[in-house]
Amino acid sequence: MATSGRAGLVALAACVGVWLVNSGSGETVRPPLPSPAEALSGQASYAASIDPLPGSPPVRIRIPSLRVDAPLAGLGLERDGSLEVPPPARADLAGWYRDGTTPGASGTAVVAGHVDDAGGPAVFYHLGALRRGASIEVAREDGRTAVFTVHAVEVHDARAFPDERVYGPSPRAELRVITCGGGFSPRTGYQGNVVVFAHLTGTY
Template sequence: MRGLGRLLVTLLAVAGLALVGVGLARLPARPPQPDGTGPPPQLVTAPSLPPLLRADPVEVRIPRIGVRAPLVPVAADRAGALEVPPLDRPGVAGWYRPGVSPGESGNAVLVGHVDAPDGPAVFFELGRLRPGDTVHIARADATVVRFAVDAVEAYPKESFPTDLVYGPGTAAGLRLITCGGRFDQGSGEYVDNVIVFATRTA
């Protein structure tokens, strides 16, 4: 991750991602959950693709779950917590701008709410994705980068897999993150993070 120390990465993982999905006392339906919980994902062997130059992503498309959403840049606040799009824009996802852009070498990170006061939000059905599903990222340079899902996992927020999400890599990877698992009425949050691991294929 560019220009950020490991301490900040840890703060982003533990403190920031608790804000990705602010749950509701009553949901229209429980968000779909991955089949497994927390084992290391089996990442596919990426094709030999040259890395792309940096360009801001502007839209994420996930055909299997009907997502077509604008992307806005997010960063970290002064406390080290990961910023997310405001709850009054539940159909918008965020791209972690201090990291890599989709298509560059390394793992690009997108975050989105699972629900909002009026019901499901942009990543409500993220847990339905399965290996082989596709994610398309439109970029500001008019390119569209395609990724294939390698794994979809749920992790307790206190056991967030920092290295798997933010760690360096030679292939162009993508991480989609939202909240999931049991909804804790006391804290008003979900207890897990649902994470999609994907690798660039075109």
């Protein structure tokens, strides 16, 4: 299991759905989940992919169809090897794995964010509603914005998470955007993760 894959899995599985637990609405209010039709297929098209960019740290992520426009903070590893998570008090903040691929560069970049907090929905609450063909924009320190096109949206149980498929290396510039999701238990929280797969198709 790759370091970045293990880190992302451990950190995101720790999300507990604070808002759902505190509001007592865990059985009736849930973030959206992708349909099976949005899953990665063997015929996923990369025809529109462009050459990777040089590495540059990201500063902001925008998902126009979900009205997401959030700053990005670099996330490192905890002492146990798990990935740090954005501060729980910052519902508007997402993070990227700063020791891995930078979004737009060759390889698989990872962005993570909370689905909710004690006050309600957080930055990636609606991530499961994203559909194939949607755009994700990542503004970078070099002044370029990397534009990714979604080619799959999936939900996975944490106990059977496909690490290699999600976090494995790629010769293309790819992006994974991840939050908690799937089944929910008031005692242990979310049982899995929503994962968005996207590839670089433009810059401006």
